[in-house]
Amino acid sequence: MGLDFTAIDFETANGFRGSPCAVGLTKVRGGVVVEEASWLMRPPENHDRFDHHNVRIHGIRPEQVAGLPRFGELFPEIGAFIGDDILAAHNAAFDLGVIRSALEVSGLAGPAYDYVCTVMLSRRCYSLVSNSLPYAAEEAGVPLVNHHDAAEDARACAGILIDIAARNGAGSIAELHLSLGLAVSRQPAFDPVRDPLSKASQSALEALAGGAGAVAPVRAYQPGWPEEGANPLPNAFADPGHPLFGQTVVFTGELAIPRPEAKIRSAEFGARPESRVTARTTVLVVGDGFVAADLRSGRLTGKARRVLELHERGRRIEVLSEGEFLQMVGGHVPSAAIA
DSSP, X not given: OOSOEEEEEEEESSSSTTOEEEEEEEEEETTEEEEEEEEEOBXXXXXXXXXXXXXXXXXXXXXXXXXXXXXXXXXHHHHHHHTTOOEEETTHHHHHHHHHHHHHHHTOOXXXXXXXXXXXXXXXXXXXXXXXXHHHHHHHTOOOSSTXXXXXXXXXXXXXXXXXXXXXXXXXXXXHHHHHTOOOEEEOOBOTTTSOOOHHHHHHHHHHHTTSTTOOXXXXXXXXXXXXXXXXXXXXXXXXXXXXXXXXXXXESOOSSOHHHHHHHHHHTTOEEESSOOTTOOEEEEOTTOOTTHHHHTOOOHHHHHHHHHHHTTOOOEEEEHHHHHHHHTOOOOSSOOO
């Protein structure tokens, strides 16, 4: 078996991951791109509200998808394109979560998918201060002009995986993961009659039932230092394949969710939250609307500058936006950019 897979990228209409409005797919055979597909779509019914912040990120407006098939109507075509391929995605926990949640709220069954995450692979094989898609694509030598165009992002993800496999002399996904000591992850099949809903879908449905429209409440501005809260112990039974598992995470800047809640969420996925940057820190999550481009512009907090200094000395510390973090933990993405 050669280096065969399908790369996938979703854009969503709002903070609920089950609201896909666009998908891009890139099929690779023997380490070469052989076919591409992309669709605009209406998100599932009752989850098709377009948030300003999402529109600002990907540029897709509700009038562009009005009258188009919904996700549930397009899923047979999407599934047929994927076939039995391993899926690759940049922050795969998000994109696979989109499939699962969109199926759940559409009341549709879906197959199991084996998948790999190019964020995880980028961490292992590149030495970047941010493993967001633009930085990883640049390292891989892959053009990425229109970030957040689903088709272009899927193509960039495919190029990153091809580059990483080449750097490791791997001729297949299985060979690459074996050489890196990683396991290919698997999202189980979903049967709406038999299987419980995911936490993300449950929260979205509860918000709708309560009349909140799945919109996270906006916290009032509070001057002064954010409350740090306790540092919970990492969940030892979390999925080792999750991008936060085994990481030591520090939060900085004004987050859209309370910092104690962010720490709890990170610990649930096997991370160890701490309150300041130390020699143990491996991930810094930056609030205040931070995006990856800010690493070059210098719009950073003191903790982020400290991380950049340590990175220049050879320390492997990654900087995430709050949006990227919330994608990883399946939370609402209220205002930050998405990887």
